Each structure stands twice: as C-alpha cells, then as structure tokens.
Amino acid sequence: MKVLRNLIAIGLVFLVILSSGCSIKSTNENVPSSSNLTVKMLDVGQGDAFLIKTSQQVILLDTGDIDARDLLVNKLKAEGITKIDKLIITHPHADHLGGAMGVLMNFDVKSVYDNGQITTTSTYRKYIKKVTDSKIPYKQLLAGEHLEFGDGIKFIVYSPTKRMIDTEEDLNNNSIVGKLKYGDFSILFTGDSESAIEKELLNKYKDELKSTILKSPHHGSKTSSNNAYLKAISPECVLISVGAGNDYKHPHETTLNKYKKLNFKIYRTDFDGTVTITSDGHGYNVLKEKVQ
Numbered sequence: 001m002k003v004l005r006n007l008i009a010i011g012l013v014f015l016v017i018l019s020s021g022c023s024i025k026s027t028n029e030n031v032p033s034s035s036n037l038t039v040k041m042l043d044v045g046q047g048d049a050f051l052i053k054t055s056q057q058v059i060l061l062d063t064g065d066i067d068a069r070d071l072l073v074n075k076l077k078a079e080g081i082t083k084i085d086k087l088i089i090t091h092p093h094a095d096h097l098g099g100a101m102g103v104l105m106n107f108d109v110k111s112v113y114d115n116g117q118i119t120t121t122s123t124y125r126k127y128i129k130k131v132t133d134s135k136i137p138y139k140q141l142l143a144g145e146h147l148e149f150g151d152g153i154k155f156i157v158y159s160p161t162k163r164m165i166d167t168e169e170d171l172n173n174n175s176i177v178g179k180l181k182y183g184d185f186s187i188l189f190t191g192d193s194e195s196a197i198e199k200e201l202l203n204k205y206k207d208e209l210k211s212t213i214l215k216s217p218h219h220g221s222k223t224s225s226n227n228a229y230l231k232a233i234s235p236e237c238v239l240i241s242v243g244a245g246n247d248y249k250h251p252h253e254t255t256l257n258k259y260k261k262l263n264f265k266i267y268r269t270d271f272d273g274t275v276t277i278t279s280d281g282h283g284y285n286v287l288k289e290k291v292q
C-alpha cells in the first residue's frame, strides 16, 4: 500500500509540473549541452524586436512599434535586463524604431548603432535627440563592418553601403542586413529589405549567405524572399515577427508557400508567442512560448 501511495504522490507531482510548464515547448533537433548564445524573437505584435544575449553582452536588435513600447520594456524587465550593451536599429520605420525611446529611458544603453539614415518623423527625431543628449556612443553601421558580441560571437554586416544611404530613399531597402555568427551556427537578420537588395546580396555574397536560421525579410511580405536568395541562405528555420491579423496581411501566403516548399520550419510570433533560440555554436534549440 505504501508503494502505491508513493506512486500516486509521484504521479500527482508530475501532473503539477506538466500543467505549470506546458506553455513552453521544445521542438528541436541537436540540443546543445551548454548554451552561450540566446536569441529571443520577442512577441511585440506587428514589428521586430530581437533580444540577443551572450555571456558578456546584451544586444537589442530593433524595438517593435510605438504602441508596443510598454510591452517591450516590460518584457525586457521580465528578462532581468538592466543594461543593454548594443542597441541596433535596422531602419527608422516605426515598427522597428518605435520602442527605442522606451528602451533609452528605462535601460542603461551603452552604445547605439543604426544605418545612418535620417528621417523627419517625430519618432526618429526624439530617438536621435535622446541618444545625442545622453551622450551615448553612436555609430553608423555599414556593409563590410562587424560587431563583436563576446564568446567569439560576431555580427557581420552585408548591407547597406554608404552609397545606398546617401542616394537611395527607400527605407526598407536600406535596412541593416547582417549575419549573427557563432561557430557553425548562424542567423541572417534582414530587417525589411526587399527583392532588389536580395539580388544585390546574392551577387555580392552568394557563398556567405548560407545560414542556419533566417529572419524572414519584411515580416514575410511577398515583395521579399526571392527563391534564389532563399536557396542560397538555405536555412533550417525561418523566424517571422508579426502581429495577429495585421493590416499588411503579413506574412503573405505566397511567401509562406515558398518556405514550406523549401522545407523551412516556420516560427511566427502571432502563433508561437516569443520564440527563444539557444546555441552552443554547434547545435541549437528552439522554444515556443505558446503551444498551439
């Protein structure tokens, strides 16, 4: 009887663990034994915000939209973040730059990087004034440069060039495109870059584009994700940061079908919530906040 009682007790404990822990689901693959890199595609609705953590630095790539500013700040605080070593803004559209003021006001931001494109929006003007007034080190990030995130983790920038920023007015196509590289593992971040840039990058960097994971360009818009570009990157997974039922109809069905045809695993914030990727530089693991 005692054995039976113990078995029932163990079963009950197991049930409690299951019911309290089932909001997180592991889905992968080559699970790393120790992880020095964590990348979170934060669920901030329609917009991009990626939190990148190494053992030495905290990096935030884009900041979501203006109306999700408090949500972003709360999510970062819930992660225990007080300091951000590098804030990177891919381009000054509101769904990437919108939360920057919230970040600058609530966290100790050590340095700021963007593509150097100046716009007339109040969101941009407030952001750049805050950076200047706070005397935070600022740098324009261009093709050919790279940033060090510690632990041998690098961010290699492919686009834009200085010429593009000086002559092209298209904000999306001037997005910072770069690869986060850690050993054999990599994520290609693409901002909202579209077909024209994809063709240029394919010509310029064909053999370098191959990445483990792709951040879907422009939230899965049909004006991005050329087939030849996707094949050169040839990722195992694609990350789409989108708001549920957004006005832009992102991600587009044509794009999703391309991803499916190429057997990319699709993770999207509107279905999966925040998506967390960890890697030790070889294997990686993906966790979804929501189970469908």
Ligand SMILES: [Zn+2]
Pocket: 047, 048, 093, 095, 096, 191, 192, 218, 219
């Ligand atoms: Zn966008």
